[in-house]
Structures are given as structure tokens and as C-alpha cells.
Amino acid sequence: MAQLIEYQSSRSAKPERVSAKMPELPEVETSLRGIAPHLTGRQIAQLIVRNPRLRWPIPADTAARVTGQTIVALRRRGKYLLLELEQGLLLLHLGMSGSLRVLPVTTPPELHDHVDLCLEDGHCLRFRDPRRFGMLQWTPAPAEAHPLLRDLGPEPLGPAFSGAYLHQRARGRRAPIKTFIMDSQVVVGVGNIYANESLHLARIHPKRAAGRISGERFDRLAEAIRNVLADAIAQGGTSLRDFVQEDGNPGYFAQSLRVYGRTDQPCPSCGGPIQQCRIGQRSSFYCSACQR
DNA sequence: CCGGACGCCTGTCGGC
């Protein structure tokens, strides 16, 4: 099956959509919803690791740790997927090129299909990750105690996240607001794409110092972040069935974008040209008329 | 404590 949407570089003539190859929070949530019905309550028959060299190497004893265990529940924390087992949990991160599908174990693996979590029912959860920025780790620790999860900020769609919260955390911070909201200790799940989109929606300049933004504008920003993420999750619902196809679509979805990758194109609000700059080593896009 | 830079990795694309 042809790729649904082709990737458009930031300087190309008409980039309106971007392939959802970059798992941000909505993609992870969509993955969770797609795979959970196929995994919950199932027993792990085998773990096949074809290439253990991900972000951190998959320890050699991981298969022994998880084989025979039942997957009790699946959860998401930030961009981490948590598979709760009878003993311990499996942490899974998609990095920036990871994707998950549920397939018959007989489906031949392709290049970059690094891991199969095989179930007793003849299916497997297949993890593909060309750039290998993802991770898979078993840990006996409860999620709250794990070093990678312990210091994470609140969920942007949860009750602890608000403009008042952001305002309080930003006090004294001189970092650009874009860097600030991409800090997972401040709030989880806001990657580069959605940071750009949220700031445009909230009409805040991405370079503005976080500590110099009013409470009112933080209210707007918190709402923008929630709306942008919730909309993307809602779009993802339409492609859930792709998770059980074996013909290559990883089940992600295309996202319509206001500013990301749209350098020199008209701002959707005022028609002025979208600007591009670098903030914290990341490409940033904004409208210099709308965002202050 | 804070902020900025770096490195991991591969596929894609522009330029020569």
C-alpha cells in the first residue's frame, strides 16, 4: 500500500501535510488504542529480538523475564507505552520512527522489524523502528518509581495541567516558551510539531521568555495544547483498523498543520508569510504578525 | 538550578 501522505520538506513548495512518521503523544495514544484490545489479557509466548540495539540495548534476559506472563493492562505515560504484566512492566517508546502492528506471527518480518512480542493466540506485536531511537525495557519497578518516568510532568489532557500550572512553573525561567513546553518535566507529550502549532493557536511568539508571559496568555496556551492534541487523537481514531493490517501501514494518520513546515506560505490567520528559525537546535515556525 | 549543546540513527533530498 502506498504511503498515504508523502513527506514534505520544510522548504518545498506546497507542504500542507506531513506523514505521521513522528510519533508524538497523539500517535502514541492512537497506537495504544489500536493494540490494547489485541493484547489485554493475553499471555506472552515468546519475545523475538532481531536487533537489540535500540536507544538502549534490550537486555538479553528480557525474553526470559516476560515469557509466560499475562499482559494485565496497557497504559500510556507521556510518550511511553506501559504494558503491565503480572510481574513488572514493559516500557515501550517509539522514539521518532517507531511503529506497532498486530500481525500473525507467520508474517515475514521486514527490514527494521526489530522485535516481535508473540502471544499465545498466534499473533504478535511487531515493533518497527528504522532509526532505532525507540526503546523496550522490562522493569520490576512500579511505573511511578522508574527513573525514566519518575520526573515527568503532568499529562496535557489530564486535570493537573492548566494555564495556572504553566504560569507557576515558568516563574523565573528565561528559556524560550517553545523550549519550555517541550520540556517533559514541565508537561509531557509536546513535541516539535505540536509545540509550533500550539504557540500559533495561542498567538505567542516561540522565542518569548517563558517567565515573561501573563497568566491570561498561559490560559490560552494550555487550552491550545489541549485542543491541538485532542484533535489529533480524534483524527487518529479513523485509522485504528490499520493496526491489524499486515501490508505496511503503521496506522498513523496525517495531521493538518497551521505553521509547521510551511515556511514562506501564508499564515492561516492573517495571510502573512510563515517565518522559520531555530530554537534549541529545532526548526521553529511562526507568524511574526500574529505571534508576540 | 538552569539552559544550551550534543549524540544516537537512517532515509530523504538538494546541490554539485
Add this chain to the structure above:
DNA sequence: TGCCGACAGGCGTCCG
């Protein structure tokens, strides 16, 4: 046409 450098990005880690 082929090669090569730049770029994309999450995020832990290191350094000033």
C-alpha cells in the same frame, strides 16, 4: 548520474 552533506527528530546526558 552519483556522491555527499544537511536535515529531520525525542530525549537522556553532559557541560558551563
